[in-house]
């Protein structure tokens with residue numbers, strides 16, 4: 001089965017077409033640590049100039065000192081000859097002091113603080129149990145202009161898994177932004193029409209990241225011929241009208257919507273399991289996946305703003321100077337890849353992909 005074509009639409013651009021973009025950045029990425037970091041970092045570093053690196057390690061990156069040490073490990077694992085720059089984040093807890101936020105801001109290398117509602121996803125046990133506990137830290141963030149990056153799902157067991165993002169907007173995000181109107185917010189990996197509408201219409205400094213998998217697939221992918229754990233991520237894939245709303249947002253040219261892969265590696269056995277982990281591995285072929293989605297929408301001319309400009313502008317960082325090239329050329333994704341001692345399965349493993357990343361232009 002061919003990525004995207006199988007589910008949705010035909011390609012529009014002739015074979016051999018090349019696409020040159022300013023070097024993009026990934027505004028939401030999981031790099032893990034140790035041998036896993038060494039296995040996945042080269043994929044991201046080949047395509048992206050910078051990435052916002054998620055702090056959900058075990059234990060989580062809750063302080064500037066821990067972020068500095070993690071940043072050093074990333075730089076040490078960085079392949080020779082790439083200028084890839086990790087943009088670090090702190091993991092917000094019930095106990096994050098305001099002083100920690102000020103120190104993070106002063107460091108120059110911490111670019112966001114991540115809110116995981118406790119229990120929402122992988123390694124989120126130390127997350128915030130009640131936003132009121134984090135108000136001192138949020139005040140300091142508002143004051144210093146530190147970005148709050150939000151995993152926007154409620155964790156209430158009584159709320160249907162597919163409705164948790166919508167409920168988060170109503171129950172948490174709107175009240176939070178009423179209390180902190182100048183807080184700079186990125187609503188991460190949005191998956192619903194509700195979130196896209198909210199981000200487009202809301203007042204103040206707000207943006208959203210969009211993953212390639214939520215642009216390419218709806219929730220049918222989870223059950224295509226059987227249960228398909230490599231399509232399972234959080235927030236979970238939604239119905240087709242939501243996917244279409246995300247495509248409309250991503251290709252609208254509105255600078256509030258930009259690229260964040262949420263590439264989230266887990267070893268094969270941890271996904272193909274009795275209780276499989278959430279996360280899609282897309283770092284290997286991220287730009288190709290986004291190009292596939294934008295091509296299908298007839299919007300390849302909007303890819304560069306989304307991938308290479310809007311995120312940097314929102315984070316108040318300079319745009320990258322280099323350029324990269326992709327070609328419309330079919331190739332077959334590997335069935336799996338080394339992941340330390342184990343293996344990892346890229347999204348769409350074994351399928352044909354219509355675009356190929358060629359490297360610097």
Ligand code: DOR
Nearest residue numbers: 121122233234264278279
């Ligand atoms: O699918 C996901 N995987 N969603 C998250 O929020 C966390 C991530 C991970 O770290 O594996």
Ligand code: ZN
Nearest residue numbers: 030054262264
């Ligand atoms: Zn994530």
